[in-house]
């Protein structure tokens with residue numbers, strides 16, 4: 559049952575596989591992940607955050 563200690567390994571946006579600990583804040587998002595994440599958010603795939611939707 560030792561495997562119950564760790565969480566489920568996840569694949570970061572940059573392709574890095576890591577296991578999230580109890581303190582996610584200890585693992586800052588790497589620049590690459592951040593860049594990818596922002597690019598994804600730019601497209602506005604899911605979630606409609608039209609707070610500043612001036613461009614329409």
Ligand SMILES: [Zn+2]
Pocket residue numbers: 570571572573574587588589590591592
């Ligand atoms: Zn990354």
